[in-house]
Amino acid sequence: QVQLVQSGAEVKKPGASVMVSCKASGYTFTSCYLHWVRQAPGQGLEWMGIINPSGGSTTYAQRLQGRVTMTRDTSTSTVYMELSSLRSEDTAVYYCARQNALYDAFDIWGQGTMVTVSS
């Protein structure tokens, strides 16, 4: 079945970096854009950026520019999101989500990865 499986929870100190992975299966990896969305505890959904798995092009949310990097490995059908210079406000659940190629909404979501930033 179509699924996105993310890496496990992380605990990081302020100023450090974190990398979260998202492995796709059950469909052609290069056929659908992938997004990253995060959710701080008790808060709403914040879009972080998009990557085209086919060519690797990316677009990031303006407020994260300079701190976020999204990459992909087509040999393993995996996308990565790295966030640097972590601060306490980055504590959140991070989701990858697939953009459906026909109707563009986010039809498949990863299970989420909790990232905790604490000294």
Place this chain on the structure above:
Amino acid sequence: DIVMTQSPDSLAVSLGERATINCKSRQSVLYSSNNKNYLAWYQQKSGQPPKLLIYWASTRESGVPDRFSGSGSGTDFTLTISSLQAEDVAVYYCQQYYSTPPAFGPGTKVEIK
């Protein structure tokens, strides 16, 4: 950037009764070339990722019960749960995907009265 708002923030509805959630976008999300509204609704239950319910403002995703319906066009949209079930307790988000950055509304929490 297109900003999304939702109302109410929360609502409590009796089992079997109707629940209605409103969503507004600051700009139209109607794409004139195909006459589609690039507006989706998601359901998020506690501790779970969001689940797509509705896309193109009114098309149910495969497997979504028909008690869920979406309506509206341009800047004003509605999600209706025609007969609330216990398993519908969740936070509901609208999202515009007409332009980048795609934006979510703040969410509406639905509870049982």
